[in-house]
Amino acid sequence: MAHPEYQYLSLLRRLIDHGAARVDRTGVGTKALFGEQMRFDLSAGFPLLTTKKIFHRQAIHEMLWFLSGDTSIRPLLANKVRIWTDWPLANYRKKSGEDISQEDFEARVLVDDTFAAQWGDLGPVYGKQWRRWQGPDGKVIDQIQDLVDGIRTNPTSRRLLFTGWNVADLPDMALPPCHMTYQFFVADGKLSGLIFQRSADTLLGLPWNLCEGALLIHMLAHQCDLSVGDLVWQGGDVHLYLNHIPQAEEQLTREPRPFPQLVIKRKPDSLFDYRFEDFEITGYDPHPHIKADVAV
Numbered sequence: 411m412a413h414p415e416y417q418y419l420s421l422l423r424r425l426i427d428h429g430a431a432r433v434d435r436t437g438v439g440t441k442a443l444f445g446e447q448m449r450f451d452l453s454a455g456f457p458l459l460t461t462k463k464i465f466h467r468q469a470i471h472e473m474l475w476f477l478s479g480d481t482s483i484r485p486l487l488a489n490k491v492r493i494w495t496d497w498p499l500a501n502y503r504k505k506s507g508e509d510i511s512q513e514d515f516e517a518r519v520l521v522d523d524t525f526a527a528q529w530g531d532l533g534p535v536y537g538k539q540w541r542r543w544q545g546p547d548g549k550v551i552d553q554i555q556d557l558v559d560g561i562r563t564n565p566t567s568r569r570l571l572f573t574g575w576n577v578a579d580l581p582d583m584a585l586p587p588c589h590m591t592y593q594f595f596v597a598d599g600k601l602s603g604l605i606f607q608r609s610a611d612t613l614l615g616l617p618w619n620l621c622e623g624a625l626l627i628h629m630l631a632h633q634c635d636l637s638v639g640d641l642v643w644q645g646g647d648v649h650l651y652l653n654h655i656p657q658a659e660e661q662l663t664r665e666p667r668p669f670p671q672l673v674i675k676r677k678p679d680s681l682f683d684y685r686f687e688d689f690e691i692t693g694y695d696p697h698p699h700i701k702a703d704v705a706v
């Protein structure tokens with residue numbers, strides 16, 4: 411069987427060859443396809459792309475941050491994860507008129523509590539909706555805890571899902587959720603998960619989304635005494651930014667190598683008690699990193 415990474419590489423190829431040219435919110439421009447799907451059998455390996463190095467250390471931190479319910483970039487910065495800085499930074503520069511550098515902005519968020527509260531928060535993004543969805547009656551809903559309970563007590567339920575797409579809260583979010591809905595399925599002692607992603611930056615964001623989706627399935631399966639099944643990824647507007655085409659062409663010259671394995675070294679009492687040190691990726695031997703600028 412062909413290496414599963416060819417699903418991703420063939421998507422890059424099709425985007426370059428057949429994507430519809432579009433003007434997008436960022437002004438960069440994209441080539442886009444609508445309605446794409448990929449499937450990875452997690453028992454056969456961890457889907458961390460090998461045709462370029464993916465910074466999985468940062469991706470693991472991001473997933474733990476979502477699960478913690480936090481929406482400030484401060485805990486990310488404390489772990490040297492800088493992928494979310496651009497949005498609050500642009501907001502601060504615009505509103506304050508101060509031409510602050512990214513480094514200085516990040517340093518202030520880290521040391522100054524008042525500054526961090528005012529400028530370092532992304533609004534009611536992923537973590538808030540996943541863990542603290544506010545009901546109309548003021549009741550707070552923990553969608554992830556409910557999911558864990560559901561998988562354990564009613565594994566054939568067709569309602570094992572959670573979503574970040576809280577319509578009423580969208581205007582207050584720095585960015586509306588991209589990987590917006592997750593659904594789960596238990597069969598033959600295996601847990602599978604499906605991600606619906608309304609908008610996918612195929613070169614930069616998507617490899618992280620696959621890594622983090624796979625990590626979440628592993629964690630849920632670990633907690634619910636199941637083994638891992640498939641990660642199914644579905645994308646709505648799946649795009650390649652025009653300034654990423656040379657990087658995509660470079661990546662397409664490379665041959666996939668075997669996927670690594672994820673080792674979870676400890677079983678904590680709950681899904682929310684995992685620490686970064688509990689995870690190890692073994693056997694990862696990727697091609698070199700390919701640098702690309704993120705569209706803000």
Ligand SMILES: Nc1nc(=O)c2c([nH]1)NC[C@@H]1CN(c3ccc(C(=O)N[C@@H](CCC(=O)O)C(=O)O)cc3)CN21
Pocket residue numbers: 464465468492493494585611614615616618700701702703704705706
């Ligand atoms: N245009 C865009 N693409 C995204 O993927 C994206 C957004 N915006 N906005 C919100 C988050 C932030 N995410 C990001 C942002 C940056 C990188 C990025 O630049 N990754 C580089 C290296 C990062 C580094 O040097 O630490 C990579 O090669 O993966 C990845 C995901 C995913 N999301």
Ligand SMILES: O=c1ccn([C@H]2C[C@H](O)[C@@H](COP(=O)(O)O)O2)c(=O)[nH]1
Pocket residue numbers: 435585586588589609610611612614615616619
């Ligand atoms: O996890 C993520 C988060 C974001 N993205 C990408 C997808 C788009 O390129 C932008 C978001 O812009 P919108 O105009 O809100 O669609 O970020 C991603 O791929 N993965």
